[in-house]
Amino acid sequence: MEDEAKNPMHPVLLILLGSLGYCYFFVTKIPKGILRLLFLLPIFYLFSILPWHFPSAFGRGISSFFIAWITSFKLLLFSFDRGPLFFPHKNFFDFALVSVFPLKIKENISPSPNQPLIALTKLLLGTVLPILILFYAIYKENNSPKFTLFLYGLTALAWLYVFGTMVRYELVPLLNHPYFATSLQDFWGRRWNRMSSDILRQSVYDPTRDTLMGVIGFGPAKVVAIITTLVVSGIMHEMVLYYITCGKKPTWEMAWFFVLHGLCMVMEAGLKQLARQRGWGPVPPAVSIILTVGLAIVTCNWWLVLPVWRSSQRECRFR
Structure with a gap:
């Protein structure tokens, strides 16, 4: 964390805000489809x-x-008018927050008589806050202690206001009691990292299944979609490890x-179908939980935790 403090963050913030501004003010005017996707390719690179x-x-x-992963996939879905960014955002502030953070905008909120004033204040603070952070990051070496404390106070007040008025936003829960998962499908689909699961479902699983369903049938298409989704998830996790x-x-x-x-999810679904055909009773929930969570913990330790631990690489120079 100290390394990030020593390294100025204003280039990252400027590139991120500039890229999202380009998407919100320009790319939204492009017709959906391949053409909009082409205009987003430079953003994916950045x-x-x-x-x-x-x-x-x-930090990496x-x-x-x-x-590099979640925001890019949200923009990929947005290319075809799908995903969380397809929601009609009222301003750039909403678009930027939903793009980067696990947030979604609540619907059916009763309007307030002070809504214009609140919106104006939020817009000003949403602009002033990054400027304060950038100003401090650029000139912090020359700041007096009193001025530094003043900037910290302003930044803290701005954050308090922004988060205090975020009643329009709803946090997307990342976890939903994964230790109660009764199957791998339950674990990955509804309980573990629900944000990335939902993004992968919309961007990989649904298109793959819908495309192949008319060619090879619903059952085989579902199997291919499951495998494809997990392969893409694995590649994206490898990408994160590559940065780390x-x-x-x-x-x-x-x-x-x-x-x-x-593959285990496919086998699991096949065994459930066989059990229904043979008239076998369901596996007790306690047994299902032990088997599911046990498999997740053991395989996660072998193939997720140990690769990161063995790498023993923590720092690298700015590229």
Whole structure:
């Protein structure tokens, strides 16, 4: 964390805000489809290089997940008028928040008589806040202690106001009691990292299933869609690890972890169908939970935790 404090963040913020501004004010005017996707390709490239600005593994991991992966996939869905960014956002502030953070805008909120004043104040603070942070980042070496404290106070007040007025936003829960998962499908689809699961479902699973359903049938199309989704998830996790380890050659252990779980999900669905055909009773929930969570913990330790631990690479120079 200290490395991030020493390394100025204003280039990252400027590139991120500028890229999202380009998407909101220009790309939204482009017709949906391949043409809009082509106009987003430069943004995908910029987001892919942003994590290298962070010298610590923590900074690269967080930025690669939320910006290089999640935000890019949200924009990919937006190319075809799908996903959370397709929601008609009233202003750039809403668009930027939903693009980067696990937030969604609540619907059916009763209007307030002071809504114009609140919106104006929020817009000003939403602009002033990044400027204050950038100003401090650029001139912090020359700041007096009193002026530094003053900037900290203004920034804290701005954040308090912004988050205090975020009644229009709803946090997308990342976890939903994963230790109660009774199957791998339940674990990955409804309980673990629900934000990335939802993004992968909309961007990979649904298009793959819908495309193949008329060719090979619903059942086989569902199987291929599951495997494809888990493979893409594995590749994206390898990408995050690539950033964390400063570009070390991938071992693909993470990718194989998700491929294994995809195959296990297919086998799990097949066994459930066989059990229904044979008239077998359901597995007791306690047994299902132990088997599911146990498999997740053991395989996660082998193919997710150990690869990161073995890399032993924590810092790299700015690229």
